[in-house]
Amino acid sequence: MTFTLYNYVLSGNCYKIRLLAALLDVQYGTVAVNFHPGGEHRQEPLLRLNPAGTLPIMVTSDQTLTETQAMLVWLAQHYDDSNSWWPIHDLDTLPTVIQWLGFANRLTSSIGALRQHTLLNKPADASTTRAAGIAALRELECRLAEQSIRGEQWLAGKSPTVADIACFPYTALSPDAGIENDDYPAIRSWLHSVRSLDGFITMPGIHELHQMRDPAGASAGTLRDHHG
Amino acid sequence: MNSMKHARQYWYPVAMIDELQAGQQRDTQLLDTRLTLTGDDQCGLIATANEKALLVTQACDHWWVTLCDTPLPIFDLPEAQEHERRFVPCGVVHVECSPLRAVENFLDIAHFPFVHTDVLGAEPHTEVYRYDVKVDESCDEVIASNIRFFQPQAAKSAEGGIHTEYTYRVPAPMVAVLYKTCPQKPDAWDVIALFVQPLSEDSCDVWPWMALFDNESTLSELIEFQQMIFVQDRSILENQIPRRLPIDPGIEIPTKADSTSVAYRRWLKQRGAYYGALAS
Numbered sequence: 001m002t003f004t005l006y007n008y009v010l011s012g013n014c015y016k017i018r019l020l021a022a023l024l025d026v027q028y029g030t031v032a033v034n035f036h037p038g039g040e041h042r043q044e045p046l047l048r049l050n051p052a053g054t055l056p057i058m059v060t061s062d063q064t065l066t067e068t069q070a071m072l073v074w075l076a077q078h079y080d081d082s083n084s085w086w087p088i089h090d091l092d093t094l095p096t097v098i099q100w101l102g103f104a105n106r107l108t109s110s111i112g113a114l115r116q117h118t119l120l121n122k123p124a125d126a127s128t129t130r131a132a133g134i135a136a137l138r139e140l141e142c143r144l145a146e147q148s149i150r151g152e153q154w155l156a157g158k159s160p161t162v163a164d165i166a167c168f169p170y171t172a173l174s175p176d177a178g179i180e181n182d183d184y185p186a187i188r189s190w191l192h193s194v195r196s197l198d199g200f201i202t203m204p205g206i207h208e209l210h211q212m213r214d215p216a217g218a219s220a221g222t223l224r225d226h227h228g
Numbered sequence: 229m230n231s232m233k234h235a236r237q238y239w240y241p242v243a244m245i246d247e248l249q250a251g252q253q254r255d256t257q258l259l260d261t262r263l264t265l266t267g268d269d270q271c272g273l274i275a276t277a278n279e280k281a282l283l284v285t286q287a288c289d290h291w292w293v294t295l296c297d298t299p300l301p302i303f304d305l306p307e308a309q310e311h312e313r314r315f316v317p318c319g320v321v322h323v324e325c326s327p328l329r330a331v332e333n334f335l336d337i338a339h340f341p342f343v344h345t346d347v348l349g350a351e352p353h354t355e356v357y358r359y360d361v362k363v364d365e366s367c368d369e370v371i372a373s374n375i376r377f378f379q380p381q382a383a384k385s386a387e388g389g390i391h392t393e394y395t396y397r398v399p400a401p402m403v404a405v406l407y408k409t410c411p412q413k414p415d416a417w418d419v420i421a422l423f424v425q426p427l428s429e430d431s432c433d434v435w436p437w438m439a440l441f442d443n444e445s446t447l448s449e450l451i452e453f454q455q456m457i458f459v460q461d462r463s464i465l466e467n468q469i470p471r472r473l474p475i476d477p478g479i480e481i482p483t484k485a486d487s488t489s490v491a492y493r494r495w496l497k498q499r500g501a502y503y504g505a506l507a508s
Contacts, residue, residue, distance in 0.1 A: 009456045034448040036455070037244060037319030119459070121322055121433065175463060178324075204459035208345075 002028045002078075006046065006057035008035040010119070012112055012169035013068040014056040015203040020072055020165045022201040024079040036120045068108075069101040072162040084159045096156035100143075100163035106136045107170040115170070115177035133179050137187065140171060144186035153193050160197065168194045172206045231502035235259055238400050239285065239292040239302045241423040241435045244317045247291075248273060257427040259295060259503065288437050289317040290423060303399035304367075307419045307439045316447065318436040318454045320425075325465040326504040327402050327426035328473040330434055332492060333461055334404045334422045335396050337377055338485040343460050346380050350389075353378035356485035363495055370398040370495050372488040383418060384453040385442040386411035398492055401501040402426060413441040420454070429504045430471040434458065472506035479506070 005021075007014045007030045021028055033055055034040040042053040050057045050066040058065040058074070065071045076086035087093045110132035117124035143155060155163045172191050174181050181187055194200070195209045202208050240258055248254060248267030256263050263282070266274045275282040275293045282293045288308050307313060323330055333339075338356050340349030359375040375394035382392045395407040395417070402424040407417035419439040424432050436454050445453075474480050475497050482490050496505060 009452045010459055032446060032448040032452045034451055037247070037317070038448070038451070040448065118324075119322060119462070121320055175466075204456050205463055207463075 002026055003058050003060045004029040004031060006031045006033050006041075006049070006055060006059075008033050008041075008055050010204060011035065011055050012115075012173055012203075013054075013108060015169045015206075016068055016165050017056055017058065017071050017075070018203070019168070019201060020075050020085070020162065021079075023165075023197055023199045024075060024085070025199060026075065026079045036122075069104060069162070069166050072101070072165055076162050085162050085165075087157060087161060090157060093157035093161070097161045097163045100155045101166050103136070103140070104163070104166035104170075106132070107140075107167060110136055111170040111174050111177050111179060114179070115173055118177050130177075130179065133174065133177065137171065137174065137179070137181065137184055140167065141184040141186050144190045148186055148189070153190065155190075160194070164190075164194060169203070169206070176205045231500065231505070232259065234500045235401070235426070235503035236295040237300045238296075238402070239287075239294045239299060240402065240425050241290040242275065242293050242425055243273065243291045244319070244435070245286060245289050245291060246271075256425075256433070258293065259426055260428050261295060263293070265291075288421065288423070288439075289315055290435055290437065300400075303403055305399075305405065305419075305421070307417075310439070312441070313419070313439040314442055314447075314450070316438040316440065316450045316454070318438065318451050318458075320433045320435055321455070321458055321462065322431070322433050323462050323465050324431050325468060326430050326472045327424045327432040328496065328501075328504040329465055329468055329471075330424050330432055331398065331402060331404045331422060332473060332489050333465055334406070335372065335398070335488045335492060336486070337375060337394065338483075339461075339464075340377065340379070343464060344457055348379050348382065348457065349377065350380045358484070359487065361487045361491045363491065367399070368499075370396070370488070370491050372396040372491070382409065383411050383440070383442070384445045384449050385440075396488060398495070401496055401499075401503075402432075410441045412443070416441055418442075426504060470506050472504055475502065475505040476508045479508075 005017055005028055035055060040046055041055050047053055049064060052066055056068060058071045065074060073086050083089055087097065110129050113124045114126060114129040114133055116122040117126060152158060154160050155167060171187060236259060242256055243265055248265060250267050250269045252267045254265045256265060261277050264276050268274055273284050273291045275284050277295065282295065283299065285292050285302060287302055288305060292302060341351050341354045357376050359372060361372045364371050373395045377392055378389060379392045380389045382390055390411060392409045397405040405419060405421045407419055410416045410418045418441060421437045423435040423437060426432050436458055438454060475493050
């Protein structure tokens with residue numbers, strides 16, 4: 001067993017781990033947590049595993065990780081032989097990756113919190129989280145537009161990194177929270193790029209790309225060859 | 229009878245049974261009316277609207293209230309008394325759509341391969357075979373039966389694809405119940421219901437509930453499966469136009485696969501259940 005993921009199917013943060021594991025083709029075990037309506041993540045025995053009372057929780061053979069972005073780094077470090085998802089040898093890019101890993105927490109605390117409110121009736125200050133979510137999307141849009149001018153399509157460097165995976169779910173799920181992302185062209189292009197990655201998987205609220213049948217018929221009948 | 233007066237005759241779910249502890253309060257909404265729910269000392273629920281206490285009852289692990297002093301009887305669901313089943317209230321999901329559209333989507337099979345891909349359906353198995361729909365005059369319910377569909381993972385307890393049989397009941401405008409082949413007990417039916425709390429004509433809280441034969445899955449796994457399915461539908465429901473359910477023929481064009489939906493709309497129209505509907 002590589003690791004065990006304490007998982008909630010509607011959580012964007014849990015999906016980050018599921019997504020990167022799928023992209024890196026890593027098999028793992030899951031434990032379903034009754035986040036809603038049960039609130040199991042805030043009760044024993046899960047509180048003993050993660051005193052912060054958050055999900056996901058990752059248990060490896062020698063440690064327990066409770067910070068989503070740390071789990072992404074752990075996955076990349078162990079299963080990405082190319083060292084591109086966590087570019088440890090590219091010291092020009094690495095600080096930028098860490099910058100956007102941190103930024104992902106802003107998406108969680110704004111769009112993620114508002115989404116729990118609009119989807120599951122959890123308490124949240126709707127106007128404050130909405131304003132913070134829109135501010136975060138605008139900042140992300142600026143970054144991606146600048147990258148686009150440089151000819152790059154990812155948040156940091158020339159290939160996708162853990163930062164893209166960290167920022168993807170709550171950006172893609174913003175319509176769940178009542179924040180449409182139609183007005184952010186660079187974000188929409190980037191969302192498309194992430195969804196195009198080989199091995200991409202969906203979650204409720206994030207759909208797969210519609211794939212065209214190969215006109216030459218080479219892949220006829222396999223309309224969904226990227227689906228996990 | 230106007231649409232609001234008609235809608236007020238029914239019972240609606242507002243909370244799970246054990247949700248509110250004594251003294252705990254929560255505000256909600258029903259048919260455009262603000263409600264306050266309070267847990268009482270006898271594990272009961274007090275529901276008030278405009279400082280008036282409402283009638284309250286329990287059914288299927290939920291609290292139900294009505295805004296009417298002389299409501300219709302609540303629907304009958306005999307399977308809720310079958311104690312060998314596992315009863316699974318799945319928790320509320322809020323959807324910005326007409327409560328009638330939430331019910332109608334639950335009755336639809338044709339979208340399974342495209343929205344619940346590789347779970348409730350998969351290409352190329354997209355055909356909806358001919359099935360039977362009627363309004364049962366004895367109980368005045370819409371019944372769709374003899375529905376067969378290929379499902380890669382019909383339930384949490386299913387291993388591999390099976391041909392699943394479905395029967396649907398609509399015992400009230402905002403309650404839908406389905407009976408489907410039980411993967412672990414082929415001679416029995418699993419029951420999955422959708423209880424819809426209409427907040428307004430274009431927003432609702434939905435309380436999925438299940439009564440299953442499944443001795444293997446954990447409660448968390450069962451809830452997770454149902455929430456995954458329902459939230460896969462949510463973004464589509466929120467983007468349907470018009471927001472309200474067109475109830476007259478001609479506004480949306482049905483196909484043969486939509487027979488249940490056609491019967492449901494006609495049944496709503498015949499009884500004047502226009503709350504959440506778009507009528508000409």
